[in-house]
Amino acid sequence: MLVSIQVDEQLFKTYIFYSALLVLKVLFMALLTARQRMIKKIFSNPEDINTLKNSKVKYDDVDIERVRRAHLNDLENIPFFVIACFGYLLTNPSIFLATNLIRLFVASRIFHTICYAVIVLPQPSRAIAFSMGFGVTIYMAVQTILYFI
Template identity: 45%
Template sequence: MMSSYDEDVFRLFCTYAALTILKMMLLSFYTARFRVAKNAFANREDRVTKDSKIGVNVDEDVERVRRCHLNDLENIVPFLTLGFLYTLTNPSVYAATMHYRIFFASRVLHSISYLTPIPQPSRALCFFVGWFVNASMAWTLINFGMF
């Protein structure tokens, strides 16, 4: 299987995987920023003052960023796995580029539409574009395994 490995496609995957993970990591800082600004924390030991709000759903802005981050986790982890395995199917550089770029763009636009918030169906469209990219790579992997 490794004889069909394309170094350019692998480098491309590594680049988009790193960009996607970095985008997801930035949401952690964005969540922390809102927690401090809104004085809303998940744990008692994180409180800044005695009147800090503690618990789930204590602030809509904090929860919106947190939900956006969770959505990233649910979608980016499969992308990382499928994208890596997809590199082993010896796709063309063009096909791999389109898969990786479209997925990354869909996640960036999803976050923007989630955090802004832009009215639906923008967020749903971004989600489904990314989902179909993952499905396309999965389908390629299934077909690759059949032959």
């Protein structure tokens, strides 16, 4: 049996564009972690202390850990969004709704990083940012399941 599924071309381009932005964001987080390590002269591996004079090995610097945890949070959430969103695109969703859900997810991940690792805003700002992105992913996954059930 051959199945033919149509995806709106502009919506697919939106998905690809914002997915690429999320990829760059995740990669940028590694650079942000490295930057924090260089500024603080704190490394997690003994062989890295030769990089800068007066460096030390330490595992629990608050600023470095904030960036690392934000990066890990991206790694825990962004791949699932990309998968759920791709499935959602196959359900022939409203172009307006899908486009804005994608934008909301991307904005929530950027805001999450700002709250957690850049400016460090007080709670519940980080929780709200996380919840918006998490909710979008759940919505898309549930809609995909209901469509293909």
